Amino acid sequence: MDTNSYEALVELLPQRICGLAVDIDGTITERRQRGDFRLSLEAVEALRALEDAGIRVMLVTGNSVMVTAGVARYIGVKGPHVSENGCLVYRRGSFTSACRGTARAAARVLEEEMSGIIEPSWQNRCRFHDYAFTVRRGSVEEVIQEAEKLLRERGHQVKLSHSGYAIHVRPLEASKGLGLSLALRYAGLNPDCVIAIGDSVIDLEMREAGVLLAAVGNADPLLRKRADIVVPGESGKSVALLAKIIVEKYK
Numbered sequence: 001m002d003t004n005s006y007e008a009l010v011e012l013l014p015q016r017i018c019g020l021a022v023d024i025d026g027t028i029t030e031r032r033q034r035g036d037f038r039l040s041l042e043a044v045e046a047l048r049a050l051e052d053a054g055i056r057v058m059l060v061t062g063n064s065v066m067v068t069a070g071v072a073r074y075i076g077v078k079g080p081h082v083s084e085n086g087c088l089v090y091r092r093g094s095f096t097s098a099c100r101g102t103a104r105a106a107a108r109v110l111e112e113e114m115s116g117i118i119e120p121s122w123q124n125r126c127r128f129h130d131y132a133f134t135v136r137r138g139s140v141e142e143v144i145q146e147a148e149k150l151l152r153e154r155g156h157q158v159k160l161s162h163s164g165y166a167i168h169v170r171p172l173e174a175s176k177g178l179g180l181s182l183a184l185r186y187a188g189l190n191p192d193c194v195i196a197i198g199d200s201v202i203d204l205e206m207r208e209a210g211v212l213l214a215a216v217g218n219a220d221p222l223l224r225k226r227a228d229i230v231v232p233g234e235s236g237k238s239v240a241l242l243a244k245i246i247v248e249k250y251k
Helices: 006-012 041-052 065-075 104-113 122-126 140-153 176-187 201-209 221-226 236-250
Strands: 019-022 056-059 081-083 088-091 094-097 118-120 131-135 158-162 167-171 194-198 212-216 229-231
Touching: 006 229, 006 236, 019 041, 019 176, 019 236, 041 056, 041 065, 041 236, 056 065, 056 081, 056 176, 065 081, 065 088, 065 122, 081 176, 088 176, 104 118, 104 131, 104 140, 104 167, 122 131, 140 158, 140 167, 158 201, 176 201, 194 201, 194 236, 201 212, 201 221, 212 221, 212 236, 229 236
Parallel strands: 019 056, 019 194, 194 212, 212 229
Antiparallel strands: 081 088, 088 094, 118 131, 131 167, 158 167
16 A cells, blocks of 8 residues: 555554564665665664664565675664575574575576576575576566576476566575564564565565565565555665654654
C-alpha cells in the first residue's frame, strides 16, 4: 500500500514494534543502482537510533556472511543477521546454516560455461549456499533463461533470482523468510511486532516469516504492489523516515 504522508504511514504501523529487519543493497544505500554500494549515512544514523531505543535491528541480505557481519559491526546493529538470502544466520561471532543444500556445483558450471556473459562475485569465495553473478553481456532476463536451461540439462536443481544488483543461484529451499524466521527465534522476537523493509522481489520472501512487509519508495514494482506499506522516499531516505517514525511513535 502506497503511503503519501507521514500521518498515513503512522496509522499503518502495528501497535507495538520490537524489531526492524532491513535489506542492505538498494535499501540502506544512497541509491538503488547496480555498482553503487555507498551506505546512506542518514539511514545508518536512523538504525542506530532504533537500537538506542531498544528496538532490535536485523540485516537480511544476499551478501556473504563476512560482508554482512562487517556492515553490522560498523553500523552498530546487534542482529541476529541473515546473509546469503536466508541461508545463513549470524550472531555472536558465529553463524548457523538455515539451508541444507548448496548451489556450489551449479555455480561452478555457470562460471565455466557462461564466462564472458556473467562474472562471479568476489564474495563467492566466502559463500556456502548462495552464489552471485553480475551480468556482463545481454539482458538479465535472457541470461537467467540461458542459465536455467544449462543447469537443467546438467541436472542441477536450484533456483535463480535477481536482486537488482546480481543474479543469485540458490538451493531450492533458500528464502529470506526462512533465515529471518530463525533469526527471530534466536532473538526471542514475535514476528507480529517486527517490520521488514527491502527493495527487490527477493525481499517479498521476508513476509513468509509472518512480519509486516514494507518497501522503499523506489523498490521493484512487484514489491511495491505486494508490500503492506510503501514508504515515501528512496532507498536510505525511506528507511530513515520509517525508523524516525518508529522511534517517535514508540518512545
